[in-house]
Amino acid sequence: MNKIKYCTLIILLLAANTSFSNVTLPAFFSDHMVLQQNAEVKLWGWGNPMEEITVTTSWDTAEVKTKADRHANWQVLLKTPKAGGPYTITIKGYNQVVLTDILIGEVWLCSGQSNMEWTPSSGITNGEEAIKNADQPEIRFFNVVKNSAENPQLDLKGEWQVCTPNTMQYSSAVAYFFGKKLHENLNVPIGLVNSSWGGTPAETWMPQEVIHADKTLEEASKKLGADVWCPSEPGRTYNAMIAPLVGFKVAGVIWYQGETNTGNADTYQHTFSALIQSWRNDWGQEFPFYYAQIAPFEYGAPEIGVKVRDAQRRTLAVPHTGMVMTSDICTTDDIHPRNKLDVGLRFANIALKNHYQTMQGIVEGPLLDSVSFKGKKAYVYFKNSEGLYLKTKDTLFEVAGADRVFHKAKGALKKNMFIVSSDKVSKPKYVRYAWGNTSISNIFNKAHLPASSFTTEKPE
Incomplete structure (x- = not known):
């Protein structure tokens, strides 16, 4: 009878030890996940301190072993192959977790x-x-x-x-x-x-x-x-x-x-x-x-x-x-x-x-590159400027002198550059474009993408 009680106690202790030391993972390590290809990815979780953890993947039969530290944390590094799947990942400690349908x-x-x-x-x-x-x-x-x-x-x-x-x-x-x-x-x-x-x-x-x-x-x-x-x-x-x-x-x-x-x-x-x-x-x-x-x-x-x-x-x-x-x-x-x-x-x-470097051509809208001033005119150059064109006649440019008072300006498109001027500003020092909360750009490039609003004033 005592022997039966002793064996029962041992079984209960083992069960308790297992139930309180299961390997667990963050929510994003789960079935159906996608892992980054051709990379060294980190897999981590929690377990019982000093619990030995073994991780195996179906794309690589090698076992990766580690132990949970005294704070119950563990992690391993896995080398992923090129894109593919589905695969499985098995994490085994006192318990076993199998992640399926991994891409x-x-x-x-x-x-x-x-x-x-x-x-x-x-x-x-x-x-x-x-x-x-x-x-x-x-x-x-x-x-x-x-x-x-x-x-x-x-x-x-x-x-x-x-x-x-x-x-x-x-x-x-x-x-x-x-x-x-x-x-x-x-x-x-x-x-x-x-x-x-x-x-x-x-x-x-x-x-x-x-x-x-x-x-x-x-x-x-x-x-x-x-x-x-x-x-x-x-x-x-x-x-x-x-x-x-x-x-x-x-x-x-x-x-x-x-x-x-x-x-x-x-x-x-x-x-x-x-x-x-x-x-x-x-x-x-x-x-x-x-x-x-x-x-x-x-x-x-x-x-x-x-x-x-x-x-x-x-x-x-x-x-x-x-x-x-x-x-x-x-x-x-x-x-x-x-x-x-x-x-x-x-x-x-x-x-x-x-x-990924798999696409050619322009993929972003025109962006201010530089502005130069000569006399009454400002010369505005854009990046991503190939094939610049205007959708409407109003160019939405403004210029200001040293007083920083902006006035509506004319903008003449010359190839991939705008010549901007206003009769009210004899010596322009600042230029801005589409400068308003609801201003919609009308300058586009070859990719039919709009220019960003900008000002050459520095933020305060």
Whole structure:
């Protein structure tokens, strides 16, 4: 009888030990996920301290072994092959976890506020047709559930989903159209990690220590008002919706945000540049970071919208960035342009040319290159200027002298350069273009992409 009790006790102890030491993984390591191809990717999770963990993959029969540390953390590095699948990954400790239907391809992080979050079911142009044709099994979504936190988190909520009409209609429309074109052109699986939240300012998407260490960022963050729809405090969405993802290998980032930062327009270039660098620092990866310029809209106060657009243009000084123009595919009475297809395609074109180097030609709109002054005239040169043309006669240029009082100017197009002048300014010193919250560019290049608004005045 005592022997039976002893054996029962041992069995119960072993069962207890196993139940409290199961190997677990973050939510984004799961069935149906996409891993970055031809890369060294990190896989991590939790287990019992000193528990031996063995990881095997069906693309490589070699076993990768590690042990959970005294804080119950473990991680391994896996070398992924070229695009393909489906594969399985087996993680074995005291228990065993098998991840199935894993694809290897290209993974992109998609983030920002409502224009990135906007789904096909929310009323986009030709949304019903896009949903109907969204049976794309090699495109996968991971939609991060909205959450905020005072401190960086280890995990988040969400699940990988195969792209079907049902899953696509509740995922980011911009991300889907971006991923679909990448898939068609690269012929590889595409993973789209969507972590976005409507109404959020940039400050809540970056580590709070970055903000607190920078006087300009800290002062700007203090001006952000509370919003009933989303957090605005520094770092809150970063902590809950980005920090857990840090280390998950991605090819790059696409970003659509800025409308909420119109109240801090004068410092947005500094803020946005710091956000890009902070994410790259966290990942230890100089990944491409492409973003959409906000659309012309009233925005409530003079010039705050166009100042953000100009700040986004200036942020192109950060290496490996690219900007999608939206002024020609919007209406000025809607802060959410319904044409998400062209936004996604323009993102994809920039990635295909600049990152994947599989596309030729111009993929971005005309951008201010330089301005020179001679007498009463200003000579304005653009980048991406091949085939410049005007859609309307009014060139939307203004010039100012040393007094910084701007006057409407004439602009004569000579090949890929504009000669700009005003009878009211005898000695121009500054030039600006399409300078207004609702001003829509009418200068286009050979790719039929619009020029960005700009001013040669330096932000205060």
